[in-house]
Amino acid sequence: MTNIGFLACKTTLPDTDHAPGGQDAERRGDAFEHDLMIAALEPAFAMHNLQLKVVDWEAPIEAFVGIDLVMLGTAWDYQDKPKAFLAKLEELEARGIIVCNPSSLVRWNATKTYLRELSEAGANTIPTLWREVVTKKGALEALDAFDTDRVVVKRQIGAGALGQELVARGSLPGDDWEFGHPAMLQPFLPAIASEGELSFIFIDGELSHALRKRPAKGDYRIQSLYGGQENVHSPSQDEVEAATAIIAALPFDTPLYARIDMLRMEDGQLAVMEAEMIEPYLYPEQGSELGERLAQAIVKRVSHL
Structure with missing residues (x-):
């Protein structure tokens, strides 16, 4: 039996x-997604002689x-402790444990300036201004630069629309407003509400499935925490090629898994x-094939052990 850790x-x-004696925390509103992942992976992994073990990423190294x-997995608070998270991944790797995706990729992917590198590599990206500090003046500059009436301000290190502002x-913020984090500013694209965001799930470089995510009425965030809805999407060949081009542009070996989120521009x-x-x-x-695809990809990665 090969033991596979799933960080939470x-x-x-x-x-x-x-862990016994540990201090429980209130579960996130989207923690049901963790449960759905485990339910999908466990039976498929078992069929391939893989034992899935859920571990708090902050647990002592002995837990691994x-x-x-x-x-x-669902280490969804890593952005609050990025240095500690990377240190844990590097420690696991130093002990001979395969980490997916590896710490070198995590370090690159954790700060959204990676999008600038993808753009330089030829990927089609949303126009973005990168700022260490964003004030009302900076927001106005972005509105003018993009010739738009709305801009989205996001953290350069963040996930799940945490702290994001439209x-x-x-309805500009007050004169003393400051975003509070190194930021990226992008024009608001109406397609988020009409067509929705398209997500393409890749396992070992191959497309597994795609979905369309739409926000709740009156919102623009597509995450389930904010009432977003997801539906299966059957992508066109052009859409598959657009998403696959992003995987091809990565400056790393093929990751075990990747989710490419895309939005249609006005062109x-x-x-x-x-x-x-x-x-x-x-x-x-x-x-429906996610568990099986991941199991097969993992078996290839551990076959030399």
């Missing part, structure tokens, strides 16, 4: 999975004894919003 965090772990490969020309072309390769939710409900 205090707010995605069910209470029964916390006997584990051969670690998936980053700034509109008609009709898909542009990458995010290339999620740290701890993305992989939407098993929309991809």
